[in-house]
Amino acid sequence: MSLPPEILTRYADEDVGYMSVRPVVNQTFRLQELADMVVSVVGKDAVRVQQIFRAGTLVYNGYRYWWNPLPADTPEIEALLLSFPEDEPSRPFQAQAATIALLEMGGGTQRSVAEIERSEASRKRLFGKESPWMVLLRLASDSNLHYEKFSHARKADLYRISLPYEQAKHLLADMLATAPRNLRHRWNKLHPPSLVTFAVPRAK
Secondary structure, eight states: OOOOSEEEEEEEEEETTEEOSSOOEEEEEEHHHHHHHHHHHHOSOHHHHHHHHHHTEEEETTEEEEEOOOOOOHHHHHHHGGGSOOOOTTOOOOGGGOOEEEEEESOGGGOEEEEEEHHHHTOOOTTOSOOHHHHHHHHHHHSOOEEEEEETTTTEEEEEEEOOHHHHHHHHHHHHHHSOHHHHHHHTTOOOOSEEEEEEEOOO
16 A cells, blocks of 8 residues: 555643643644654654554654554565664764763663753853863763764764763762753762763764
């Protein structure tokens, strides 16, 4: 069955465990736009994308979307996904292009992730010579970054560093020491991260 070029969807806020009473909104997606939304959630996995298309529902960025089921054949789904990026483990890390650093703390049910944006972390303290973002990039230059994957949700390649506790403690201390007051106040409750992941958006 051929996929239509446009798909009428409905969406509404998704509350925890049930739908809210807020109004349902209609929106028309081009096929590629709907595919992009689905891939952002489940990745470039033809089987999963096919299942979501057939189910006709998806939760994305806090909203639940519905559409009439799209029973596409596997070859048609695979062809649709050809334009989406693949992992490129040989792609070198480009520090100047990194936009986000993810600090992963704890593990299991205690795991938490702090998202540090370059635009915010590039600010310096008054009379400061270094910013928290410069501290993070120094870590990247002094470490062996490991290519993890291409994140379709972030549309970026991810590069990861595992940190021993002492190094993580010094990293966090240096970030706090160079951060402006408002950032220090927000970051004071952070714990030394066991993993730091940099996101580098891939040029179109």
